[in-house]
Amino acid sequence: MxxxxxxxxxxxxxxxxxxxxxxxxxxxxxxxxxxxxxxxxxxxxxxxxxxxxxxxxxxxxxxxxxxxxxxxxxxxxxxxxxxxxxxxxxxxxxxxxxxxxxxxxxxxxxxxxxxxxxxxxxxxxxxxxxxxxxxxxxxxxxxxxxxxxxxxxxxxxxxxxxxxxxxxxxxxxxxxxxxxxxxxxxxxxxxxxxxxxxxxxxxxxxxxxxxxxxxxxxxxxxxxxxxxTPEDLSYDGSLSSFFNRRGIVFDVGNGLFRIDNECSRSVCLTGNRKLFPLVRKALQRNGISTLTESTGCTDIEVNVSESDTGLEFTVKRDGKPDMNVSGINGLLESVQ
Amino acid sequence: MPYMLLITALIVFVFMLNLLLGSVSIPFRAVWNIIWNAGGNDIIQQNIVLKSRLPQAVTAIVAGAGLSISGLQMQTVFRNPLAGPSVLGISSGASMGVAFVVLLSGSIGGVALSRLGFAGDMAMTVGAIAGSLSVMALIVYVSQKVKGNVTLLIIGVMIGYVANAIIGVLKFFSVEEDIRAFVVWGLGSFARVSGNQTTLFFYMMIIVLPLSFLLVKTLNLLLLGDAYARNLGLNIKRARMYVISYSGILVAIVTAYCGPINFLGLAVPHLCRGIFKTSDHRTLTPACILVGALFALTCNLIARMPGIEGALPVNSVTALVGAPVVITVLFRKRRNNGIAE
Known part of the structure; x- marks a missing residue:
């Protein structure tokens, strides 16, 4: 009422x-x-x-x-x-x-x-x-x-x-x-x-x-x-124009804000898709953007999987042996 | 409630002690007979009890109550625990009024007021009331113009300084005898009021004191701060005007008859909050009246301790006795809460 x-x-x-x-x-x-x-x-x-x-x-x-x-x-x-x-x-x-x-x-x-x-x-x-x-x-x-x-x-x-x-x-x-x-x-x-x-x-x-x-x-x-309404304002672009500042991106899809770092490099994610958002967030924070197979791959491929002990990654680069690391921290060290 | 009864009982007890004890020792039976006007009393003893000790005790009760109420209201309206009756320069205004009367009568009128006796006393009272009420009127006017409490508080303190400066200038041009009279007035005393004046003072206070209950809801709302109080329907400007005027009139009357008494009005409200563990003015108002009266009576008693010739200045006694008491109460409270501030 x-x-x-x-x-x-x-x-x-x-x-x-x-x-x-x-x-x-x-x-x-x-x-x-x-x-x-x-x-x-x-x-x-x-x-x-x-x-x-x-x-x-x-x-x-x-x-x-x-x-x-x-x-x-x-x-x-x-x-x-x-x-x-x-x-x-x-x-x-x-x-x-x-x-x-x-x-x-x-x-x-x-x-x-x-x-x-x-x-x-x-x-x-x-x-x-x-x-x-x-x-x-x-x-x-x-x-x-x-x-x-x-x-x-x-x-x-x-x-x-x-x-x-x-x-x-x-x-x-x-x-x-x-x-x-x-x-x-x-x-x-x-x-x-x-x-x-x-x-x-x-x-x-x-x-x-x-x-x-x-x-x-x-x-x-x-x-x-x-x-x-929040949705109308995000759809018609009012929100994004309102908070239009460098480094802040308004994600029209989910209606939330994201802090955007400028990315200089990119890697390609494969494997368990459920874990992608987490990995993507960590990589973006470090200036690395992510691609998936559907959007085409670059020279570095990261295979994401899950084990009893936590996250497991296999980093594949052209002309180098595959590297197995565990945990986000390990991944960040190996790709930088 | 049991505390209230206990304090009332203590007031009666200390009141009796006030009549009983003094530099001249009078036996209990004689005092008893004098009070109930049973015949055959020693005329000297009767004079001491009825014309000295009784007026002093009565003066102490109403003055203590009045100053405590004024202190409570000032602390609430300014939301400042250091506020007291003297904070707005109202008692300085009284001093200025007295200074004008005492010091100028000597320089211009050519008479030392201290020699005039009763007429001189009367002139001092009128001077004090005129001085304090004119400062109060100024403060009330300012309170309707400025928004913030802190600004008003600072302006009040400034007016106090100006009044004191004027007193200084007046002193500079005065004869020594008058300065002495003024300094004695400034020490504060419950003993100055005598005879008909006690009756007048007593009746005035008996009429004015109960009016403090009219302000309890206003004061409780002011505890929340101006904005919240206003949202709850309180007219802030009018509320401030009522509280400052009422408080100011209390201080004006008490200061006119007893001189500036400093410590009491600041300390007693804190004492009451500590004892009754509340901020509700429905409790604190009667509490301040009772505790203020008890406190003043006790100090008056100590000031005239047997063995001391004459009487100690009330201002010294209130602070010497009161400060440790207040500090103890505040300390004990903090330990009970177990929370540091």
């Missing part, structure tokens, strides 16, 4: 200084839908944070309009806004002597009364939020003893306790190790699906975003904002 929750019309973001207006991004037209995970990609300085801050009403737009669920964002009061949009920011929250449960409980502030006391409903919402992020066991831990990944989950639980239809996250996967990055992204993706939330986040983790996002926003200083 996807619905347009955010509508952006000819939006320009930036800062009003004393004498001048510094525009960061201009004329953005887009909409963001509920039940979808949208990832905002762009180089440092492209204006991702400014856009997020503008969408979260932390700063006013320079021009254009933002409509949240059909209403202009300017018409929202502080209170209404706090029940519509929840944020997870890059700044690190570690308050000494505050338990995870209490911190998540602060997410209920828009709903609590003058003293900020949680009633039974509020406490249930907090428990549910902790359960959704699967951190029930952390509830009595102090926030200053959490790891970065745990803390990020706690902040996501806080935003869930806030019960907003829209969630903005500024680089939620920064500073995390790779498994934690994947875990957080999967969590956000399932939240958008299961809870029908509108999830919009900025990130530098390209491959992760391309694999998990429903929509990608590519943001660039000159080209503006390009929006689409």
């Amino acid at each position: 996807k619905k347009e929750t955010i509508r952006i019309d000819s939006l320009s973001t930036g800062y009003r200084l004393k004498r001048e207006v510094r525009v960061v991004a201009r004329n953005i037209n887009a909409s963001i839908h509920s039940g979808e995970l949208t990832c905002l990609l762009g180089a440092n300085g492209a204006g991702k944070s400014t856009l997020l801050r503008t969408l979260a009403a932390f700063q006013p737009p320079i021009d254009g309009s933002i409509r949240i669920m059909g209403r202009n964002i300017n018409e929202f009061s502080d209170k209404e806004l706090s029940k519509a949009i929840g944020v997870v920011l890059t700044e690190k929250v570690d308050i000494r002597n505050m338990s995870v449960e209490d911190l998540v409980g602060l997410g209920r502030s828009p709903y609590t009364g003058f003293w900020g006391i949680l009633d039974d409903t509020d406490r249930q919402v907090v428990r549910d939020a902790l359960a959704m992020v699967k951190i029930e066991m952390l509830k009595d831990r102090m926030t200053d003893t959490l790891s970065d990944g745990e803390r990020q989950k706690v902040m996501i639980a806080k935003v869930l306790a806030q019960q907003t239809p829209i969630i903005f996250l500024d680089e939620p996967t920064a500073f995390l190790d790779y498994p934690s990055k994947v875990e957080i992204m999967q969590l956000l993706h399932s939240l958008s699906r299961n809870e029908n939330k509108t999830v919009f986040l900025s990130t530098h983790d390209l491959e992760l975003a391309l694999q998990i996002a429903d929509k990608i926003w590519l943001m660039d200083k000159e080209k503006g904002v390009v929006i689409g």
